[in-house]
């Protein structure tokens with residue numbers, strides 16, 4: 001039996017994007033809760049950072065031109081006429097031929113344009129030093145606004161906040177951040193063969209894997225997962241559970257029953273959920289071909305393949321970007337690693353293949369990817385793997401030694 005409406009991964013992504021409304025729901029959280037959240041709007045700095053010219057070394061604030069030509073044998077002599085105290089405004093003016101003692105982080109006195117490190121000075125008497133190495137204007141200091149200029153946009157909407165972003169926001173005095181609401185994701189497993197992990201796996205039964213892998217993947221992507229448990233292969237039972245999951249979440253993932261077997265009710269249930277409904281059933285991909293993508297009431301609904309590897313791969317390709325961006329245009333912040341594949345691998349053209357691999361570093365520093373062999377029903381292969389290598393749909397396999405993109409887990 002042929003699956004209908006098979007799209008490439010790229011087509012599946014774009015058709016989903018064109019049917020999903022832009023999310024607008026944001027909330028304001030304290031700065032310390034902003035990590036990994038998606039910034040909802042641009043942040044403009046209202047002040048310069050630093051707010052004054054600032055020394056980066058312990059030494060003497062000077063006028064650079066007073067030091068020109070200085071050498072160890074012929075030092076430039078200047079009068080020490082002041083001292084900058086840490087955390088205090090440098091009041092007064094540094095005149096020509098003068099130096100002020102200054103600590104690292106101290107404010108340069110007006111008139112100074114560089115700092116001489118203490119190592120390149122010698123004390124002649126309490127009021128005079130010799131400078132043994134010249135400095136240029138701007139040496140050993142950061143200028144007012146050099147880190148952040150007042151009025152500049154420091155972080156743009158759609159950015160996932162990293163620790164350094166929190167630090168910068170603190171530097172400009174932002175204590176609360178507007179972030180997108182996380183995407184709530186309902187997760188269901190279907191199959192008469194499935195049992196909960198605390199139950200015995202009687203002959204014919206297997207414990208539910210996908211609820212747990214998907215739960216972890218959703219959390220990792222910044223979403224809020226909620227499990228709806230194991231649902232029997234039964235239209236009414238699945239429909240009731242899916243309707244509840246859809247009502248309570250922004251996205252629904254159901255694994256199993258996506259294929260074309262007689263008992264595969266998932267597609268029929270998704271189709272009956274609402275409009276616009278199923279956008280594709282089948283993707284030109286391995287593993288993960290029998291995947292369903294739908295949009296219902298502005299929410300993405302995915303029918304993921306039952307095989308645990310396939311469900312994880314399809315989640316990563318289609319669901320994860322939507323969760324990670326929280327509905328804003330995605331700012332790409334992760335990139336694949338390039339590694340040489342260690343054996344020939346065949347793949348059909350017209351289909352994206354994702355090959356589980358482990359990575360090794362050779363003595364010459366290069367990184368190679370060893371394929372992890374095993375069917376897509378084997379969760380242990382994902383545990384072994386460091387990532388998946390992408391064999392693009394334009395290629396008919398790769399030869400040993402060829403460089404491939406590896407997406408790390």
Ligand SMILES: Nc1nc2c(c(=O)[nH]1)N[C@H]1C(S)=C(S)[C@@H](COP(=O)(O)OP(=O)(O)OC[C@H]3O[C@@H](n4cnc5c(N)ncnc54)[C@H](O)[C@@H]3O)O[C@H]1N2
Pocket residue numbers: 189190191193194206207208209210211255256257258259260261264287288289290304305306307308310376377
């Ligand atoms: N004649 C054909 N059979 C199959 C084809 C095909 O093209 N022709 N495609 C295969 C591929 S590829 C995949 S992937 C699976 C997809 O199957 P379904 O999405 O319909 O899922 P099920 O039949 O319900 O399950 C498949 C497999 O995965 C196990 N499973 C399901 N859910 C879980 C779970 N939550 N935790 C652990 N394991 C799970 C299930 O027991 C089955 O072994 O179809 C192939 N068949």
Ligand code: MOO
Pocket residue numbers: 285286287288289290305307310311376377
């Ligand atoms: O596509 Mo299935 O998802 O290969 O195992």
